[in-house]
Amino acid sequence: MSLSDLVLSLADNKQMLGLRYAEWATRAPSLEADIAAAAMGLDDLGHSRVLYGCLEPLGYDPRTPARESDPATIRNLAYFDEPWTEWSQFVAANAVLDTAFTAVIEACVNGSVEVLRQRLRKMLMEERYHFLHGRSWLRSGIEGAPLLRAWQEALEFFGPPGSDVEGLSMGPEQMRTRLEEQLETKAPDVVIHWNLWDPLRRRAAEGAIDDHTFAMLRGLEEKKYAPPSAPPPARVR
């Protein structure tokens, strides 16, 4: 597991988190929550762009052409495979998973790799408001199942005990402690099958994002709305 592999997984998860947030921009419980969902979605999509841009300076870009045809090559957690149908899924992702990703970003910013130290710092300022939003909604009370699943997948994202990634200031155990401190609670008891854990996708579950979302990521959904008479885009040499 290289640092680039971790950064790509973080980028893919941030992209999916941003998309799932955006899907709730007209369905949240209040107008303010709608706007916050849209704003946080934009933030996380922007963060994913910054993270993708770090791959080349890191010296190794793990992205392959298979990402155009195989949704299972996108390195997102299973939590983002399907659109959320309940607000409690949004809140659990916002409070637990978004904060878990922030813990990894903190480990990058406080780590030893200069490009990550410089480029990811601003994300922490923006993430402060995601955290406040998620923690407040979490305190209002949500269903247990999405929360338990979010915790499980956060711990899977951190990786198995002892699997520290070179260049980061924290390993999986420290990240878990950081998440517990932030959310002011102990992680629930969850069973993680590390023997099934995929080190590239950082998840134990099989599966992949739904077809509609995958088509959207590839830009195919946009093409449906192009005028039928529109000429093909000119090739840029």
Next chain:
Amino acid sequence: MSKSKNGYRRVSGDAVEYEVFARKARVDPLHLVGSVVAPDADLAMAYARATYDEERWCEMAIVRKADVIRLWSPGEQ
């Protein structure tokens, strides 16, 4: 706290109104840019930032509307 048909709790059930103040430069006075409704200060901060972050403010602050002491209001003087 009220619940919607989808079962989740609505913010507005027992929410508080907060006034949002901001300024673009240190030399400018803080001025009222709007308001948000939220059940606590954490969420109000997140909402204020999401709603009024279009411009490059150098400072933003929120105050519970109920904490503003009014000497008089429109039509009372």
